[in-house]
Amino acid sequence: MPTYGNKTIEFVKGRGCYLYNNKNEKYLDFASGIAVNSLGHCHPRLIKALNKQSKLLWHVSNLYIIRTQEKFAREICKKSFADKVFFTNSGTESIECGIKIIRGYHTHFKTGKNEIITFEGAFHGRTFGALSAQKNKKYSNGFEPLMKGFKQVAFNNKKELKKAISDKTAGIIIEPIQGEGGIRPASIEFLKFLRNICNKNNILLFLDEVQCGFGRSGKLFSYEWAKIKPDIMAVAKGIGSGFPLGACLSTNRASVYMRKGSHGSTYGGNPLAMSVGLEVLKIISNQIFLKKVDNVSRYFWFKLKEIENEFSIVEEVRGAGLLLGIKLRSNYLEFSENLKKNKLLNVPAADNTIRLAPPLIVSYKDIDKSISIIKKVLKEIND
Template identity: 40%
Template sequence: MNTYKRFPINFVEGKGSYLWDDMGTKFLDFTSGIATCNLGHVPENVMQAVQHQLSRLWHTSNLFPIENQEKLANLLTSQSCLDQAFFCNSGAEANEAAIKLVRAYSKAKKGNNPVIAAFSQSFHGRTMATVSATGQEKIRAGFEPLLEGFIHFPFNDLNALGRIKDAAPAAVMLELIQGEGGVIPAKQEWIDELVKVCKEEDILLVVDEVQTGMGRTGTLFAYEQYCFEPDIVTLAKGLGSGFPIGAMLAKEAVATAFQPGSHGSTFGGNPLASAAGLATVKELTTSTVLENAITASESLYTILLKLQSRFPFIKSIRGKGLLIGIEIEGEAGNIIDSAQQENLLLVSAGPQVVRLLPPLTITKDEIEDFEEKFSIALERYMEA
């Protein structure tokens, strides 16, 4: 169906930070499958784990224990402040699970009709519940009536916190960096006050880390950098290095609101997906990948600030780690098209923001390759 505006490039092979099309042309990939291939394309350890599992068992369903799934749950909870995991196939499904868990917990504890507070310019997925939670009219338009039970407030607005307190929602749901909304990081002062309100009013904190999780911002979870503990965290994208897997993590007291039959997924966390997820998280937590992401981020910001001084149409540079937004005057799509002419792949975050999402494994030489290609793309855009 006509649901995607596709670029006319047919990729047939990938390795590390590069993709090759069916004509043999090599592209430097700064999209990572939209923040998914965090270890680069076809990472060796993940490939070996999937190949091993592929020869043994593909699927049994969640009616039976799945060894890789249990190991992955233990690894994710040991590396976070959360206690239990539910596995699904995507970020939208992870957020659906979080919404259901909030409702189940609130009704069991308070017996009320739970409302979830979310924020303007947020993006939580494209199912009916997650579209309703999303704070972007362009995502919601045409799908009314939306699901009831969501109220929206301005992001990063200290003055709105009093209204959130008065609304007394069951939970607050947010991204710590709004990816699709334009790569907008939450301000530390705002997060501190929001966390304070939630603690005082017994409001659950749900953090959507579908894009920011799995090392994308330089730590395994972005919430670590904001120094607080959420009650629920959702994951997907980088969790499986390209294999479809999502997860919802929750603290014990909240997770117990789910009982057998409360929620489920036929394919969620199946042996193949869990093998990919387990190998991915092991690599992220035992190697120097996260340290490399921080170093690479510093190098990229240095380059981008230098380019900003050359090209006045670059209005701002923002983000954390290797989730970087470049706000420009004009259409981001024109710069993305210009970059493709230099065999550099980029993605947008709204009409005026170019988003950089290189693999966390990006090397110094590859960053230099990016600088050369991106500089030419910006020159062409300025001359157009």
């Protein structure tokens, strides 16, 4: 189905931060799929893990013990707030699981609450739960009716949020850094405020770290910057570095209703995905690796801020870690296309913003290269 429109570029090979098209032309990949290839393309340790598992066992049903799945879940729990993990194949499935956890929790405790608050500019995926939560006509037009039970308020707005909370409020879903919405970080103060208000009102805090999790912010999970812990969290994208994989993480208390038969997935948690995910986690959760991501992202930020000062067409550089956006005053789609023509891959987001999400293994040299391409293209737009 032509859901992605016309395409012009075909990539046939990838290595590290580079992609090669069918004419063997080299592109600097600062899109990483869409913030997916956390360890770049064809990382040798991931190839090894996948190859090894592919010779042993690809698929068994979740009706059987999958030791790698148990091991991976234990490792994720050790390195996060979570006590339990449900494995999925994508971000939107992880969101669906989290919505069920919220509703199930309030069913179990008979609170009578079932309403979920989300934020303007949010993107949680393309399934009906996600479409209903994000309330963005761009994605849901023509597919109505959506699910009931979602309310939306302005992002980073304490006052509106306070007003929206009622005795029906069961959960709050937020991306610590909005991706599709234009690379807009929630302020640390706002995240702390959400944690407090959730505690006071028996509301579950559900973070969507599908795009901003797994090292992209310079910490393993973005919530660590705010020194808060969620009750539920959706992850995907970077967790598999290109292998389709997602997960919904939860505390024991929040997932109290998730018992035998309450949820399932044919493929979620399959041995191939688990072997790759486990290796990704081993690499990314290493503190030296994360420190390097933090350092390189600060360097990138500083260079982009110089560009913001130099070019009046740049309204703002924003984001966090290696999830950065350049907001233009106009022509951002032309800007995005011209960067691509100059062999720098990027992805447009909402709010006149282009997104830069290089693999976490990006070098200072590659950052410098991207900066000179961005400057060249901005100069051409300015002329």
